[in-house]
Amino acid sequence: EAQVTQNPRYLITVTGKKLTVTCSQNMNHEYMSWYRQDPGLGLRQIYYSMNVEVTDKGDVPEGYKVSRKEKRNFPLILESPSPNQTSLYFCASSLYQGMETQYFGPGTRLLVL
Amino acid sequence: GNSVTQMEGPVTLSEEAFLTINCTYTATGYPSLFWYVQYPGEGLQLLLKATKADDKGSNKGFEATYRKETTSFHLEKGSVQVSDSAVYFCALSSIGGGSNYKLTFGKGTLLTVNP
Numbered sequence: 001e002a003q004v005t006q007n008p009r010y011l012i013t014v015t016g017k018k019l020t021v022t023c024s025q026n027m028n029h030e031y032m033s034w035y036r037q038d039p040g041l042g043l044r045q046i047y048y049s050m051n052v053e054v055t056d057k058g059d060v061p062e063g064y065k066v067s068r069k070e071k072r073n074f075p076l077i078l079e080s081p082s083p084n085q086t087s088l089y090f091c092a093s094s095l096y097q098g099m100e101t102q103y104f105g106p107g108t109r110l111l112v113l
Numbered sequence: 114g115n116s117v118t119q120m121e122g123p124v125t126l127s128e129e130a131f132l133t134i135n136c137t138y139t140a141t142g143y144p145s146l147f148w149y150v151q152y153p154g155e156g157l158q159l160l161l162k163a164t165k166a167d168d169k170g171s172n173k174g175f176e177a178t179y180r181k182e183t184t185s186f187h188l189e190k191g192s193v194q195v196s197d198s199a200v201y202f203c204a205l206s207s208i209g210g211g212s213n214y215k216l217t218f219g220k221g222t223l224l225t226v227n228p
Contacts, residue, residue: 004156033215042117042202042220043157058215090156101147102216104156 002027004105006091012111013081021076021108023091029103030096032074033058034066037088037107046089049074081112115140119203119219126193126226134188134222136177136203144207146170146179146186147216151200160188160201193226200224 004025013019025032033048035058045058049068063085065077074093078085088109092102120135138146145164149157161170166181175190186203203219 040220042218043216044218045215048215092157101159101162104149104158106154106156 002103004091004093004103006089006105006108008108009106010109012113014113015082016080019078019081019110021078021089021091021110023074023076023105024072025074025091025093025103026072027093027095027103028071029093030071031102032068032091032093033102034064034074034076035090035092036060037090043090046076081110083112086110086112115144115205115207115217117203117205117217117219119201119222121220121222123223123225126224128195128226128228129192130226132188132190132193132197132224134201134203134224136186136188136219138184138186138203138205140184140205140207140217142207144205146177147204147206148175148177148186148188149202149204149218151202151221153199157202193224195226195228198224198226 007022030051034046035043037043044060046064047066049055055066088107090107091105094102116139118137147162148160150160151157161172163170163179169178177186177188200221200223202221204216206216
């Protein structure tokens, strides 16, 4: 089944404790992206990757890092999480950069205490 | 910059009622327009899309027409069902900084359909 998977689905952590949210797609997509969803703000792009080893900032990159060592994986790293990073995070992918239909993962709900 | 404005919810309807969720946009160039749906506890799924002016996207009884003159892409359904209860996002795709074709989303509209 073609899908985007994220892990973990739910995470409670404390301020300053490094964490990684994994994202994997099995559709051989080149383009991958991370969004955060906050009430009243909709979805905002954090980082994106047009291909392996090519990443760039989206609209709200502060406090986040990403890496793209393999085509299928695009982990989101919070080196020192803070409470304002409490949010619902979505990974998405599409076949190419510029392909308009993106496929979304199920989301990761993060609470930073 | 690009932006999407959609009607604020929540919207509560009875089964078989007519649904309209308004969406207007601001963008340079010729964006593609989308409606995504998010069912409870799930990620977003593409509902329908339109890639040029006057195109009509349709799926599962939902429709939206790309109106360039009014910069709108309103979502409609003639008879909603309880299973349509979800959050609906209007979005546009256009080239941004660094050649990034990103999606710009509206804030979402929560629809609840009661039996």
